[in-house]
Amino acid sequence: MLRFKLIPCGMGITVVAIVGAMVLFTVGNAISDDKFKIEQFISPEICSDCHSKIAEQWENSMHNLAHKDPIYNKLSQFLRKGLIDENEIKEADSCVKCHTPVGYVTGFPRKVSDDLSKTAPIATLGIQCDYCHSVVDVKKMYNNGLVLEPGEGEDDPGIKRGPFSDSEPDFHEAQYSKLHTQSNICGTCHDVKHVVFDTPIETTFTEWKNSPYNDSNPENRVTCQGCHMYQRPGVPATGSTNRPENPGSATDYSDERPHIFTHYFVGANANVPPMFNDNTKALMAKARLKNAATISVDKNEPGQKKLKIRVTNSGAGHSIPTGVADLRQVWLEIVIRNKDQKPIFTSGLLNKDRILPENSIVFRIVFGDGNGKPVINIAKAKQVLTDNRIKAKQSVIQTIELPLPLKEGDVISVRLLYRSVSQKILNLIPNETFEPLSVIEMAKIQTKL
């Protein structure tokens, strides 16, 4: 198992000589864009020699797939094409800083328009073990302000930072890091701003920071890790479910601890992991979505021409949807049938091309060009035009005007549905047909008058 010890010493000497120079640049130097050498980062495969369970969980997670994700790839190339405005190009090229972070800090790729087929193999593995566990600081809370101090590769792995203060590993050094126990380590990548226009593009961390989960008493605070690194199959670990500890060992041979943080990093993406033959993550995403929200319909009487639907964010530590909330679709599907089973009102039913009708009730963000015109390309986003998403632990009430008054015997069915990317946006990508993205039921209610 200890194959890193087999590396010849000759190499080690050269490496050590370079170490000295690198340390001068990095110690106490708050620059996260430091040019490191690719050899400094140790492959997740090596970590998996000892941390096999953690590595298995992380494999095919959205972090592992951040660079390979076909939806991200096709979309980022599409958005970059044909731009002429220098500021828009800067934004459209910026994606690799988070989606290929090991490549970015080692000098390639620096831009989406670089020849990505030349990306070093280790950098294609996305947000990985040695990247997160080399973090020592955060210099700004958006657009990936992580500051790293990696080791010098397998020969001299350096310090891996984590939640334990009494860890004594045999391969690498270990150090307690408070940052790793806080939402900030996640938040600096999960808040995204336009690099020139400053438009807030993703605000998951800010949404969490302003939510009741960010309790001023640390005992009651639920961090990103408190939900997302407690989830495992059978344990959705959302705000509306129990989040039991996960006793176990950090390696195949170390002592048991009361809680080992899981590394599946599941959000809501049920499409991309199966493209890499991982169905476990898709099931976990569905479990998460099913324990995120509730819906209820206000008491209805025959003769009434209005329907009031309440949607509550009961389980997410941020808005629903969060992240790339301009692409995600969370919507209400409403069907009212009379006592002969005939539909007398519908809303939010996908048509045969899987497109949502214009007047559906969709919770999302719409960006604008600065003059009030909606834009799809985030590179052109100068303003947030609308944002009707459901904040953590809050409810929204939607009032629907009906064409006919409700009658005795009518059956009202309402579902809250989720789809990762709108079909209309996917259809814009030329010569590309993705398998239809799954539509996931988050909540459902049926009442009879």
Ligand code: HEC
């Ligand atoms: C996105 C960043 C990130 C990635 C990628 C990541 N980890 Fe972690 N890991 C963390 C954080 C954060 C914690 C501590 C959570 C806390 O204390 O709240 C942690 C905890 C740990 C621990 C302590 C034991 C435990 O799980 O509680 C080990 C060991 C570990 N990680 C190893 C790995 C290995 C091996 C990989 C790759 C297969 C990996 N990590 C990938 C962020 C990451």
Ligand code: HEC
């Ligand atoms: C030779 C086995 C071995 C290898 C390879 C290995 N580790 Fe560890 N690691 C350990 C042991 C043992 C512990 C201590 C576990 C404990 O204290 O419960 C540990 C602990 C950790 C911790 C917790 C540190 C803390 O203080 O909280 C992190 C983080 C970690 N390893 C990351 C990594 C990463 C990243 C890699 C790959 C670059 C890696 N490990 C490779 C054996 C290994």
Ligand code: HEC
């Ligand atoms: C109280 C539990 C909880 C906390 C705390 C929490 N989340 Fe979530 N998260 C969820 C649930 C439930 C979902 C699925 C519903 C949804 O998509 O919003 C989710 C989904 C996500 C998604 C996928 C969203 C999408 O639709 O694409 C991301 C990304 C995410 N969380 C990141 C974070 C980050 C980063 C933090 C900390 C700043 C955090 N979460 C804190 C429960 C939580």
Ligand code: HEC
């Ligand atoms: C280096 C930047 C970076 C850091 C640090 C980071 N993330 Fe992420 N995270 C990403 C990117 C990029 C993606 C999306 C990849 C994709 O969809 O192609 C992602 C995806 C996710 C998802 C899956 C979302 C979905 O739609 O299913 C979850 C959950 C998540 N991150 C949680 C966390 C948590 C918790 C932490 C802190 C422990 C964290 N992230 C730290 C960049 C980061």
Ligand code: HEC
């Ligand atoms: C500061 C970090 C950061 C930067 C820069 C960034 N992203 Fe992301 N990206 C994320 C995170 C975090 C997620 C996960 C959010 C979620 O799941 O909703 C994500 C998710 C995505 C997804 C969803 C993928 C899927 O499979 O559903 C797409 C598409 C995407 N990003 C495109 C881009 C493009 C295009 C750019 C550059 C113009 C970019 N991103 C720049 C952090 C970043």
